[in-house]
Amino acid sequence: MSTLTPxxxxxxxxxxxxxxxxxTPQALDDWLAAIPPHGPVALDSEFERSTTFFARPGLVQIACGDQAYLIEPTVAASSQGFRRFLADxxxxxxxYALSEDVELFREWLAVDVKGALDVQLAAALAGEGLSVGFARLVSRLLGIDLDKGLTRSDWLARPLSQPQQQYALADVVYLLPLYQQLHERLAVSxxxxxxxxxxxxxxxxxxELGNPETYYLRVRNGWFLSPTQQALLQRLCSWREQRCRELDRPRGRVVADKxxxxxxxxxxxxxxxxGRLPEMPPVVVRKHGDAILTLVEDTLEHPSAIVDLIAPPLSREEQRSYKQVKxxxxxxLVDSPVPVELLAPRRKLEAQFRDSLNSGQVPQLLTSGWRSTWLGPVMPQLEDLFSHG
Incomplete structure (x- = not known):
């Protein structure tokens, strides 16, 4: 993937x-075929997801060089060139803050986006702050003030007003010069x-977050359940994920995590x-009771080992070691603009921390890729800490 300066x-x-x-899909295909092969392309989307499981696309925005366009979802969905572009x-x-857009394209178009760069992440690496908002970064780096009052517009309604269209277009038009500035700074560092x-x-x-079989690992306080109970929780979560997809309803409107x-x-x-369980709505018992009870019965009568148990919180002793590592x-990073939360996201580091203390090895998160370069000066101390953990 090219990251040449635009x-x-x-x-x-x-x-x-x-x-x-x-x-038209043909117009989109032709434009994608005609743009320079190595230049970055800015991409964004608008969607609605308040009452559904799947996001409903309302608009796609795209820009390259001095060309920027709006695209109806029906046009994007009918373009084979657009799918190839996303997967290339x-x-x-x-x-910008790519998670929701990448998830939308995966669910809507059945395409895993490849070759994506998160400009919000670029801003964090350049020292502009972790998770800085788009409008704030545009103001800070480009000196342009954006009206974000249209953020919660109805993007499914038609026709879109002129201010809505300009707001949506700005999201990709300003991505290119933002990336240009940040690219230059990241190249130097x-x-x-x-x-x-x-x-x-x-x-x-x-x-991975879209995998129904692993959702149970994200349920808050699930760690206190026994292995058998966690096996049941896994099956319940997997069933609920499938029902949400079938009904196109949010998780909380089918059966909540708690x-x-x-x-x-x-x-x-x-x-x-x-029905006697705390806060159990009668509608859940009426609509889903038979399916839930069947899962309980089957799990208890045919127990099976769960692949991954939900990790409990770190103990006090482990917390002390974690503090030393941090x-x-x-x-x-004392002379670096990189936030420690980006170098070592707490959830990811904690997921490897206990096993690393037991094995005497530095967590893989800290020894692979760009992190190993940044941590080179303190790696002997990290190795010593984990070997005596």
Missing amino acids: PKAAIPQPEELDPVWLE PDRCKLL AQLEALQEESERFCADLA LLLGIAEKQPRNATAL ELLEKA
Whole structure:
């Protein structure tokens, strides 16, 4: 994937943007085929997801060089060239806080986005702050003030107003000069590899989050359940994920996590016992009771070992070791703009921490890729800490 510096261009004010639409799949295919093969392409989407499981696409925005367009979802969905573009690992695609867009394209178009770079992540690596908002970064780096009052517009309604179209177009028009500035700074600090590696990791993590069989690992306080109870929780979560997809309803409107946790703990064997669980809505018993009770019965009568148990919180002793590790990480970054939370996300580091203490090995998160380079000066101390953990 190329991360070549994009060409400089004049930056228009939001009110100067003239929305233009690619109105047919063929027009989109032709445009994608005609743009330079190595230049970055800015990409964004607008969608609605308040009452459904799957996001409903409302608009796609795309820009390359001095060309920027709006695309109707029906046009994007009918374009084979657009699907190939999304899946092409050699075509650099710029997104901002890419998680929701990548998830939308995977669920809507059945495409795993490759070759994506997260410009918000680039900003964090350049020292602009972790998870800085798009409008704030545009103001800070480009000197342009954006009206974000249209953020919660109805993007499914038609026609879109002129201000809506200009707002949507701005999201991709300003991505290119933002990336240009950040690219230059990251090139000087030798962090372009980190940007590409982390963006790829984010996309891979998002793909795993969509796996119904592993959702149970995300249920809060699920760690206190026994292995048998966790096996039931896994099956309940997997069933609920499938039902949400079938009904296109959010998880909380089918059966909430805390209810599945209670079912896995108490293991009710009949509708009366199910209905007596704390905060159990009668509608859940009426609509889903038979399926839930069948899962309970089958799990208890045919127990099977669960592959991954939910890890409990770190003990006090482990917390002390974790604090020592974090101090070493902060020491390694003392002259760097990189936030320690980006170098070592707490959830990811904790997931490897206990096993690393037991094995005497530094967590793989800290010894692979760009992190190993940044942590080189403190790696002997990290190795010593874990070997005596």
